[in-house]
Amino acid sequence: MDNTFSSYKIEDRSLVAFIKREIHNLALQSGFSVHRAAETDIIVAELTSNLLKYANGGEFLYRAREVKGVNEIEIYCLDKGKGIDNVVKIMNDGYSTSNTLGHGLGSIKRLSNDFQIYSLRDWGTVQYVRICEKADPKTPALPVGFNYDVVSVNYPGEIVCGDGYYVKHTSKGFQIFVGDGLGHGEHAHEAVEIAIKAFIRSKGEEAVDILRDIHDAVKKTRGLVATIAIADFKSQTWNICGIGNINTRIYRGLENKTYTPYNGIIGMNIPRTMKSTTVPYLKHQIIIMHSDGLRTRWNLNDLMSIIKQNSGVIAACLYKDNIRGTDDATVLVGKIT
Template identity: 75%
Template structure:
């Protein structure tokens, strides 16, 4: 298991059986019972058949993962179709727009442990599904502090991702690292994994010191760009510092600001002087960090009520609209509760 999502473009009905088999086998590998794997099949079949039936094409992102010692499968379903007028209405079992039984989204919600959907007319739809090994497990509501979701996808054709992220928590706060190894493939992956290891092992609290430690740790690798955003609960501040082109933006309601990193490459050349930017830490903020696998000219205010949605829907909406397809891509979205 890792943080990377596999991707499958669904543009033909023949692919439905293939992706069902892939995710079914994945479910069995991580310990799902045959019955729970069969319920997962139903979810995947509904998601993919709806892609063919309505927009005609779309994309499924999926991975196995472990949270709090529980095995789970996460699935994102993205499309650029006509969108849905009334999401609440079509969530009801028995509602149909195509003379079928009308059990699609209702079945997905009933069989999954978490189901979220966001749609806008003329824009398309994003859906998020979390399937635990026990159907009756209740996902607890997010507690105070950081509630986040992240999506990492490989450059097309690569088996590993050159992007990565890690979050460290302590009683005094938390630190977020997002990194992007130069290029893509195994060498980029090696660089970002070395950076994550150095980040995990660092005892420093000053993020500029941590970045210098990462710089030393990755000198024998291809190198990477990275940003650290850290929160101190005592001072109620963010401290943000980055080297290279990781995009970092914080929303306070409809207002937002982008924090510019230093020029350079960790492992090769970094500025002699590094200073972090201090920002007030407040409830209801949204922090977004992403690699250059996504375009930077986006604005959440263009998507109706998206800031009210959970991080998973914000992250997948940004990925859907802005992925370049020419590199690995990572987007991390955190909301402060």
């Protein structure tokens, strides 16, 4: 269930060859053909070259995963450079600001299965690339309902993540779990993995009941903090409850509300009396849940037109601006369509 991104800060060319080799090997291990792995090399080369050339470096996130039987590699390229004035214009072959052929971004677009850019002047740029083992089909239309993405990164130096997340679909709707094991490393990872298994097993229909089931399951672990958000399609409601410092907000247009969790540690001490918060489940809502690896003093409305972006780009933007760097960091963004 550990599906985190590898993260590297690229400040000069010393890491580029290593990252290219790592992703090339990941591609081959994921069933990519030699030709498709070579196309992946081109994408990585263009992304890292642009990162150094135009932004003086940034952060490079990547992972391999399987989605509905399809192997893919996901990449986020984040920088705090001068930004891009006209994203549409620079995507065209032949456009360049540095006396080159200007085929870079066009190549990424052609070779990838999905390529997204979000950029603001003097804020920087977030690029997202999805590369599947086969060049076709292109990105399918998103299903109507709930679409979500997660950016999750280990504490620097750790090989496992103390954060965890899971989305469980039920006959009535779906349930979201986001948790953070105390501290980081192996023991925090163990706590959150046991919590996820308890979340999957739980038959509770209220967030409070599920949290109590998790509390009983993790008593022999280090403990964790977590929030459960349940969407019920029939009643058109959210049912939300959390213990500890998982930040949860729901946006709809310019309106947003933060849901305050209870104090406590799951597996050690939780309130005797808890009550879930029930709020309307509406189209065009965006739910954001993140661990304390990100700062909480942010406002999505500060990023122009960000709600038009897909959920992964939104998550990456929040990560870019608010990562603390002192713990594991996880941000889940879901959009109601």
